[in-house]
Amino acid sequence: MAFDTQLRYMTEIIKQIPTSGSQRKMQEEMPLCGKHHEVLTLFCEKSLELLCHQCKGSLDPQDQPLIPIEEAVASQRGMLKRYIGVLTKSLESDETVYKKQDANICEVKRKMEKWREELDYECKELKFLLEIEHDEIDNDLLIAENDGEEKLIENGRQISYHMFRLNILLFEIEEKCLQTDLDLLTGIESIHNSYGNIESPAIFPYKLKKEIFTLPPHYLGLHKMIRTFQADLTLDPETAHPDLLISISGKQATYWKPDYILNPQALTSYPAVLSSEGFDAGRHFWVVTIGVTGEFSLGVCKESFPINTLISPSPSNGCWTHTFGPFSIPKEMIGVFLDYELGEVSFFII
Secondary structure: OOOHHHHHHHHHHHHOOOOHHHHHHHHHHOEEEEOOOOOOOOEOOOOOOOOOOHHHOOOOOOOOOEEEEEHHHHHHHHHHHHHHHHHHHHHHHHHHHHHHHHHHHHHHHEEEHHHHHHHHHHHHHHHHHHHHHHHHHHHHHHHHHHHHHHHHHHHHHHHHHHHHHHHHHHHHHHHHHHHHHHHHHHOOHHHHHHHHOOOOOOOOOOOOOOOOOOOOOHHHHHHHHHHHEOOOOOOHHHHHOOEEEEEEOHHHHHOOOOOOOOOOOOOOOOOOOEEEEOOOOOOEEEEEEOOOEEEEEEEEEOOOOOOOOOOOOOHOOOEEEEEEEEOOOOOEEEEEEEOOOOEEEEEEEE
């Protein structure tokens, strides 16, 4: 039965409830007690049953609350009406919530469809970008392959020519050794000069550099990380290396070389500094802007990391870092993402 049908049904019941005593007397006949065959004129509010006057004397205990039927009917009818009111309101509230479920289902379907469209778009764009990066890296590999092959071929030519000269000199020396004493000494200077002027072939150095495949930052959830897990960190001057000058705001470290040591409790033998904030749970993301050229390292370390000893940061002593560079252009931005529960540290070049 639908909720609105139930409400109409209950409303009709309320309308049919008699309100006057004359109406009630016309609608009902006074029942008799099944035990004493007398008219039931009393009602026990504790046991909720009808009684006659003789039943009253046999009650145990004797002080049970008994009231006339008319009074009991009015009391119980009022209580039932209150029940009906409460249940009616509850049904109305449930019906409102129930109707909202249809709207919620439509909203869920709409959002899921939107997310599916975004997923399809992201996948198509990602595939397109992957193809572009694949072609660029493949082209770089081809260039590196040709360059390495040319150098190796040239090295082969140089070695082959050197071997040819060595064979000629070896043949001349062997022939000289078989000559008579006078002939051996005649022209021996040229043999010594040729032997003394032997030079190693010109070998062109080559070094293959593996191309690194990197996905665009936004496909690694970088922007979402920034919005969701952004941490505001400041630098702790108490942990700063003597070659680092920390700004008053704690947001900038400047590399310099003083004539004297400001802080004997330097972090490590390398110019480094810790943040004032620490984490013992959750996920956190922060960005470091590098304003100098060359190599540098970023990372996280345990609170137990020994800052008062001259050691290099490493996982064995509770410090996880990654080295970047060397960069020829300053203003590189590096994102650091810490997942404490998983025990992972990730780095992103922004």
